[in-house]
Amino acid sequence: MRVKLVAGNWKMNGNLASNQALLQALIPALSPIAGVECVVCAPFPYLFQLQQALHGSSIAWGAQDLCQFDNGAYTGGVSAAMLADFGCRYVIVGHSERRSVFGETDKIVALKFAQALKAGLTPILCVGETLGERDSGVTEMTVARQLDAVIAHSGVKTLAQAVIAYEPVWAIGTGKTATPAQAQAVHAFIRNRLAATDAAVAGGVLILYGGSVKAASAAQLFAMPDIDGGLIGGASLIVGEFAAICRAAQPAA
Numbered sequence: 001m002r003v004k005l006v007a008g009n010w011k012m013n014g015n016l017a018s019n020q021a022l023l024q025a026l027i028p029a030l031s032p033i034a035g036v037e038c039v040v041c042a043p044f045p046y047l048f049q050l051q052q053a054l055h056g057s058s059i060a061w062g063a064q065d066l067c068q069f070d071n072g073a074y075t076g077g078v079s080a081a082m083l084a085d086f087g088c089r090y091v092i093v094g095h096s097e098r099r100s101v102f103g104e105t106d107k108i109v110a111l112k113f114a115q116a117l118k119a120g121l122t123p124i125l126c127v128g129e130t131l132g133e134r135d136s137g138v139t140e141m142t143v144a145r146q147l148d149a150v151i152a153h154s155g156v157k158t159l160a161q162a163v164i165a166y167e168p169v170w171a172i173g174t175g176k177t178a179t180p181a182q183a184q185a186v187h188a189f190i191r192n193r194l195a196a197t198d199a200a201v202a203g204g205v206l207i208l209y210g211g212s213v214k215a216a217s218a219a220q221l222f223a224m225p226d227i228d229g230g231l232i233g234g235a236s237l238i239v240g241e242f243a244a245i246c247r248a249a250q251p252a253a
Contacts, residue, residue, distance in 0.1 A: 002228050004228055004250070005038075005228060006038055006249050007039035007090065007124060007231050007232065007236075008236025009064060009092060010064075014237075019049055019050075020049070023050070023053040025239040026059060026239055026242070027057045029239055029243040033250055034250060035249075037060060039062055039089070041061070041090060041124075042063070061087065063078070063088050064092045064095070065091070065092060065098060065112075066079065067079050068108050068111035069115070084121060088121060091116050092124045093109060093125050094112070094127070095126045095167070100169070109125075110149045110152070113125055113162070114153060117154065123163070125150060126165045128168050128169050129169060131170035140186070143190060147164075147190065151197075159194065159201050160201045160205065162205070163205070163206045164207045164208070165207070165208040165231040167209075172210070172212065177212045177217050180223070180227075183221055183227060184226055190207055191203075207227065208228060208230050209227050209231070212233070213232050213245060215244035218230065218248035219248040222248055
């Protein structure tokens with residue numbers, strides 16, 4: 001049985017004082033939730049703060065992005081090795097905001113994915129379609145293209161060391177959420193596509209749902225057979241909301 005995972009993505013939010021208050025409240029609220037791994041992904045400047053606050057707790061931590069290159073003359077870049085230095089276990093790769101706002105291509109995402117694995121990090125690989133792509137009936141084609149770029153570069157077996165997050169772009173930060181059936185359909189498509197090449201990888205990989213998940217919608221989403229947890233944006237900044245989402249992922253007794 002696959003373990004559930006819920007990762008909070010703070011995006012570009014927070015400061016030292018508010019982060020500390022949030023982390024100190026999260027530790028008891030999430031410590032621990034049986035059968036669920038809880039993760040916090042913060043902006044680069046606050047990774048040391050996460051390392052200090054969460055070390056020894058049940059909460060793992062990670063970064064929201066990384067550079068596609070090794071250490072060197074890449075001003076402003078942050079390498080996978082640097083993230084590992086701060087004890088990161090996870091790193092988000094290919095988030096839709098990185099793709100749409102910062103122009104990251106499928107090739108760049110594939111390179112970042114490989115860099116994460118090289119440093120021993122677990123990439124949380126984001127895939128998903130825009131509203132226009134969904135309305136045009138090319139959701140599966142879009143998700144397949146994004147997934148195939150990584151597989152072509154690193155091989156399907158590397159996904160056994162990764163997490164996939166399906167994020168319908170039209171449901172990120174909009175307050176809209178895919179219905180459990182809509183989300184399940186794409187999750188099943190991803191798993192079936194992997195199974196056509198490697199059944200063991202397909203059966204074991206965690207596939208998260210991300211897209212305005214709230215405590216009120218989490219239980220129904222996480223009850224779907226191919227949804228293994230969530231990548232949570234704004235709600236991860238609210239202790240009670242994030243804790244409730246994490247608890248909603250807990251397997252039934």
